[in-house]
Amino acid sequence: MPTLSDSLARALARVDYRRQLALVAEHDNGGGTEILGLASFGALDDGRVEVGLVIRDDWQRLGLGTELDDRLLQAAEARGFHQFVAISRADNVAIRKLLRGLAEIVSTKISAGTSEFTFVRRRTKNL
Numbered sequence: 001m002p003t004l005s006d007s008l009a010r011a012l013a014r015v016d017y018r019r020q021l022a023l024v025a026e027h028d029n030g031g032g033t034e035i036l037g038l039a040s041f042g043a044l045d046d047g048r049v050e051v052g053l054v055i056r057d058d059w060q061r062l063g064l065g066t067e068l069d070d071r072l073l074q075a076a077e078a079r080g081f082h083q084f085v086a087i088s089r090a091d092n093v094a095i096r097k098l099l100r101g102l103a104e105i106v107s108t109k110i111s112a113g114t115s116e117f118t119f120v121r122r123r124t125k126n127l
């Protein structure tokens with residue numbers, strides 16, 4: 001998607017801060033603010049949320065997606081959601097790599113070129 005339509009931007013920004021939340025990564029380029037990425041969740045039921053993540057192409061593979069996703073999962077857990085669902089193209093290697101670093105996969109379903117991952121956030125050990 002080369003540009004974000006006004007209607008889609010409004011839909012993504014329509015949150016209630018409890019069952020729907022969006023985090024936006026911005027960069028002040030000296031001449032204005034650029035949106036670099038968006039992470040969001042929407043409740044599927046009382047314990048699960050569907051998560052989404054998009055990072056601008058020229059900011060990928062720099063750790064921004066990992067940081068946004070980790071903050072989103074923490075925010076969801078603070079609201080009582082502990083299981084997450086993500087849907088991507090079946091050939092999306094980047095999402096698999098991101099999930100390996102942040103999550104424990106509970107289940108994976110592949111159908112018609114898409115993958116659905118159900119996962120929980122990986123706990124880090126305090127040293």
